[in-house]
Amino acid sequence: MGRLAQTEGLTDIQQEILSTVRDFVDKKIIPVAQELEHADEYPEEIVEGLKELGIFGLMIPEEYDGLGESLLTYALVVEEIARGWMSVSGVINTHFIVAYMLMRHGTEEQKKKYLPKMATGEVRGAFSMSEPGLGSDVSAVKTKATRLDDGSYEVTGQKMWLTNGGTSTLVATLVKTDEGADSVYKNMTTFLVEKEPGFGETAQGVTVPGKLHKMGYKGVETTELILDKHKISADQILGGEPGKGFFQMMDGVEVGRVNVAARACGIALRAFELAIDYAQQRETFGKKIADHQAVLFRLAEMATKVEAAHTMMVKAARLKDSGKRMDVEAGMAKMLASEYCNEVVEASFRIHGGYGYSKEYEIERLYRESAFMLIGEGTSDIQKMIIGRNLLKDYALKG
Secondary structure, eight states: OOSTTOOTTOOHHHHHHHHHHHHHIIIIIHHHHHHHHHHTOOOHHHHHHHHHHTGGGSSSOGGGTSOOOOHHHHHHHHHHHHHHOHHHHHHHHHHHHHHHHHHHHOOHHHHHHHHHHHHHTSSOEEEEOOOTTTTTOGGGOOOEEEEOTTSOEEEEEEEEEEETTTTOSEEEEEEEOOOOOSSGGGSEEEEEEEOOSSSEEEETTEEEOOBOOOSSSOSSOEEEEEEEEEEEOGGGBGGGOTTOHHHHHHHHHHHHHHHHHHHHHHHHHHHHHHHHHHHTTOEETTEEGGGSHHHHHHHHHHHHHHHHHHHHHHHHHHHHHTTOOOHHHHHHHHHHHHHHHHHHHHHHHHHHGGGGGSTTSHHHHHHHHHHHHTTTTSOHHHHHHHHHHHHHHHTOOOO
16 A cells, blocks of 8 residues: 555544445455446445445444444545445445434434434435535426425425435435425425335335436446325434425535545546556667656656645545535535546547557556546536625635
8 A cells, every 4th residue: 555545533443444445445345346346336245245344334433333434434445446446435325415314313212213223224315415416506406395274294296316326225315395484495304205115116105116217327327216195204304394304414525425425536546557557568769668757757647646635634534524614625625626536537548549448458447437527516617606796705804
């Protein structure tokens, strides 16, 4: 293991967890990632291995049978997993966001019902906010829950871009409700929708049509979710009170941005590792290409970007763990890590030359995976809006 992407101040337990995960990645993920990804095959054995390691319950408190670790620990684990195969980190990401939202906003009954089973992976979470044509404009959510005379709700609408849409059994779903508030953001509610794993009609009024085909991020399924007069009790409202869904989801997205930053860091680190290894083996004009100044400078720039992104990701995670506000830092970490990830992967691609274009080499997969980092959990433009608006508040002219 080289000197890049090291984190100061970790406990012995954190170091042990990361060492165990790194060993699992090197032995169980990297050797099979290419084959599974090109076959678009779900990594069942890898997921079972992660369950055994306790990764599905990494941040769930011990009182609910989890490991009770910090967001920083989780982010560093995600970085390691994404270094092996980014799709695998996607399997646990949305599961974790749902668990986090339950931990922060759920009623005690909801926590007791779901968290112990989520810790073992028996209940698998998915996160549903987006819709067709919605993009990052959350205020435009059209899926609606109508309150019935018996106090339950009927939900109708179409949701989009669900990671784990097929394998999940619990979907945190943002919908519109009529709370009579003067703000659209206070007329949104998060429902905990239960369903069976699989495709087709997976619960009354709940249909998962099938996998969406993507250029990368394969193996893990991404789906739509169709809700057609799905009847759901008021007990399934996250936190038990309608009208708080937008703020609950934004809390989850903030954590998700740290996660995507960690994924981007993992991809970038792997791209650097592949490039520096290849540069010390490939010869041109009578010497290793690493000895050519152009390649050497490129490696130096790649390493600097890997280190900078990792540092910002760690800062954002530590801020969240401390309970401090970190919307700006999460946006910065996500934006920088995703942009640098793409730059590092492209540089590695160039160093590989023609071989980088071959599906036999990992860099071809990383090239496609890195593109997703630019749009997952909000584009760079959205991050810039969040950062810029908050900076204007912090640095507002006085007088």
